[in-house]
Amino acid sequence: xxxxxxxxxxxxxxxxxxxxxxxxxxxxxxxxxxxxxxxxxxxxxxxxxxxxxxxxxxxxxxxxxxxxxxxxxxxxxxxxxxxxxxxxxxxxxxxxxxxxxxxxxxxxxxxxxxxxxxxxxxxxxxxxxxxxxxxxxxxxxxxxxxxxxxxxxxxxxxxxxxxxxxxxxxxxxxxxxxxxxxxxxxxxxxxxxxxxxxxxxxxxxxxxxxxxxxxxxxxxxxxxxxxxxxxxxxxxxxxxxxxxxxxxxxxxxxxxxxxxxxxxxxxxxxxxxxxxxxxxxxxxxxxxxxxxxxxxxxxxxxxxxxxxxxxxxxxxxxxxxxxxxxxxxxxxxxxxxxxxxxxxxxxxxxxxxxxxxxxxxxxxxxxxxxxxxxxxxxxxxxxxxxxxxxxxxxxxxxxxxxxxxxxxxxxxxxxxxxxxxxxxxxxxxxxxxxxxxxxxxxxxxxxxxxxxxxxxxxxxxxxxxxxxxxxxxxxxxxxxxxxxxxxxxxxxxxxxxxxxxxxxxxxxxxxxxxxxxxxxxxxxxxxxxxxxxxxxxxxxxxxxxxxxxxxxxxxxx
Numbered sequence: 001x002x003x004x005x006x007x008x009x010x011x012x013x014x015x016x017x018x019x020x021x022x023x024x025x026x027x028x029x030x031x032x033x034x035x036x037x038x039x040x041x042x043x044x045x046x047x048x049x050x051x052x053x054x055x056x057x058x059x060x061x062x063x064x065x066x067x068x069x070x071x072x073x074x075x076x077x078x079x080x081x082x083x084x085x086x087x088x089x090x091x092x093x094x095x096x097x098x099x100x101x102x103x104x105x106x107x108x109x110x111x112x113x114x115x116x117x118x119x120x121x122x123x124x125x126x127x128x129x130x131x132x133x134x135x136x137x138x139x140x141x142x143x144x145x146x147x148x149x150x151x152x153x154x155x156x157x158x159x160x161x162x163x164x165x166x167x168x169x170x171x172x173x174x175x176x177x178x179x180x181x182x183x184x185x186x187x188x189x190x191x192x193x194x195x196x197x198x199x200x201x202x203x204x205x206x207x208x209x210x211x212x213x214x215x216x217x218x219x220x221x222x223x224x225x226x227x228x229x230x231x232x233x234x235x236x237x238x239x240x241x242x243x244x245x246x247x248x249x250x251x252x253x254x255x256x257x258x259x260x261x262x263x264x265x266x267x268x269x270x271x272x273x274x275x276x277x278x279x280x281x282x283x284x285x286x287x288x289x290x291x292x293x294x295x296x297x298x299x300x301x302x303x304x305x306x307x308x309x310x311x312x313x314x315x316x317x318x319x320x321x322x323x324x325x326x327x328x329x330x331x332x333x334x335x336x337x338x339x340x341x342x343x344x345x346x347x348x349x350x351x352x353x354x355x356x357x358x359x360x361x362x363x364x365x366x367x368x369x370x371x372x373x374x375x376x377x378x379x380x381x382x383x384x385x386x387x388x389x390x391x392x393x394x395x396x397x398x399x400x401x402x403x404x405x406x407x408x409x410x411x412x413x414x415x416x417x418x419x420x421x422x423x424x425x426x427x428x429x430x431x432x433x434x435x436x437x438x439x440x441x442x443x444x445x446x447x448x449x450x451x452x453x454x455x456x457x458x459x460x461x462x463x464x465x466x467x468x469x470x471x472x473x474x475x476x477x478x479x480x481x482x483x484x485x486x487x488x489x490x491x492x493x494x495x496x497x498x499x500x501x502x503x504x505x506x507x508x509x510x511x512x513x514x515x516x517x518x519x520x521x522x523x524x525x526x527x528x529x530x531x532x533x534x535x536x537x538x539x540x541x542x543x544x545x546x547x548x549x550x551x552x553x554x555x556x557x
Contacts, residue, residue: 161224354391
C-alpha cells in the first residue's frame with residue numbers, strides 16, 4: 001500500500017498559472033513561489049468586488065479519536081467530487097503547523113487520493129507565513145523587554161506582562177522560562193513563556209483581518225501588559241504595530257495550490273481549534289466565495305470546537321452565512337467512543353457502536369441548533385459491516401439528516417460523488433443561520449451558553465483567577481464584553497475531561513483562566529488542563545522523516 005507522500009509525489013501537477021485560469025485569476029494577480037504555489041494579490045478582490053458570493057460549505061467532524069476521522073481528506077475529496085459532477089468548486093484550508101508535523105498528529109494536506117499538493121511544501125515551510133507570524137510576534141516581545149531595559153517610560157509592571165513568545169514546534173521546555181539573565185546589559189530578569197505559533201494572538205489577527213489597515217489596527221490593539229498603576233498597555237503604546245505589519249505584509253495574502261486531481265485550493269492561516277479559533281483566514285474564505293460557485297472549508301477538530309468557533313466567531317466577525325455543514329464520522333471512531341480498544345476496532349460490535357453513536361447524535365443536534373442543513377459523511381473502511389453501516393444510516397434518517405458513504409481516501413473524487421450530490425442538494429435547502437449567543441450577553445453567560453448548548457454541561461465552575469480576569473476585562477472597557485468567546489478545551493471529549501467519551505452528562509465545565517485578545521477581538525477561555533505549548537511524544541514523527549541527496553523527502557506520512 002502506497003503512503004500519502006508516495007501518492008502525492010506521483011501526482012501530475014499543473015503549473016499554478018493553469019490552476020488560476022480555472023477560477024478566472026489573471027497572471028498579474030499572482031505572485032509565484034515556484035511552479036506550483038502562488039499568493040493571490042488584492043488586485044483580484046478589487047476587480048471582483050461586485051461579483052456575488054458562491055455557496056459556503058463547512059466541513060467538521062465528531063470528536064477526534066486515535067482511529068482517525070478524515071476531516072481534511074473529506075474536504076479535499078468533496079472538492080474533487082464537485083468537479084467530477086460538473087460543479088465549479090474551490091477548497092479553502094488551514095496551513096499545517098510544524099508542531100504536529102514533527103510530533104504526533106501529522107500534517108493538514110489530506111490523505112490517500114484526496115490530498116492537496118505539493119504536500120511536502122505545504123506541510124513544511126510552504127510560503128513562509130508561519131515564520132512571518134513568529135517573527136512579528138517575537139519582535140513585539142523584544143520591544144517589550146527593550147522598553148524595560150531602556151528606562152521603562154510606560155512603567156510596565158514586569159510581573160503583569162501578558163504577551164508571550166512563540167515558536168512553531170512542540171517544545172515543552174519553553175513553556176515556562178526566565179529571560180534577562182546575565183549582566184546588566186542583558187536585560188531585566190523576569191519569568192516568561194512560550195506558546196506554539198498557531199496559538200498566538202498574532203495568528204488569530206492575521207486570520208481575522210480584512211486588509212492591511214485592519215491588520216495594523218488589530219495588532220496595535222493587542223493588550224501586552226499592565227502598568228504599576230494597573231493601567232493597560234497596548235502594542236500601539238510601544239509603537240510596534242507598524243513594523244509587525246511590515247513583517248506580515250506578504251503573509252496576509254492567501255496561497256493558491258491544487259489537489260492531486262488539479263482542483264484549485266486556497267490554503268491560508270492555521271490556528272488550532274483546541275487552543276485558538278481553528279479556522280483558515282477570513283480573506284481566504286471571502287476570496288474563495290468570489291472564485292467559485294461552491295467554497296468548501298473546514299474547521300479544526302470536532303464540531304464542539306472548530307465548528308462552534310467558525311460559526312460564533314469567524315462568521316460573526318466576517319458576516320458569513322454558511323449554506324450547509326458536512327459532519328464527518330467513521331464507524332471505527334464511534335465504536336471507540338463506545339469503549340472499544342483501538343486494536344479491536346476492525347471487529348463488528350453493534351453494541352459498542354450504539355453506545356458510541358451518541359457522540360454523532362450530539363454533534364448533529366448541536367449543528368441543527370444553528371439552523372443549518374447537515375449532511376453526514378461516513379468515511380467507509382473495509383472492516384465496516386453491513387449491519388454497522390445500516391445502523392448509522394437509520395440513525396441519521398431518524399434525525400432528519402442525509403448520510404453519504406465516502407471513499408475519497410481510496411478513490412479520490414470518484415469516491416465522493418454521492419456526497420457531492422447530497423451537499424449540492426443541501427445547499428438549496430432553507431437555512432436561517434443563528435448564533436449560540438448574542439453580543440449583549442455577559443461574558444459568563446456566553447460561556448454558559450456554549451457549555452450548556454454545545455458541550456452538554458450542567459453548569460460552569462469559574463475558578464478565582466477566572467473570576468478576577470473577567471472582572472478586570474469588564475472594568476477595562478464595556479466594548480470588550482461584547483466580544484465573542486474562544487474556549488480552549490480538549491478536543492477528545494465534549495466535556496473538558498479528555499477521558500469522558502461519547503456524550504458526557506452531569507458535569508460542570510471548569511474555567512481556570514480568562515484572557516482578553518483585544519486585537520483578535522475575542523475573549524479566550526481556558527478550561528481543564530489545556531496547554532498552549534504542546535510537547536513531543538516518546539517517538540516523534542520527526543524520527544521517520546528524512547531527505548536524500550536529490551532533495552526527495554521521505555517518511556512524511
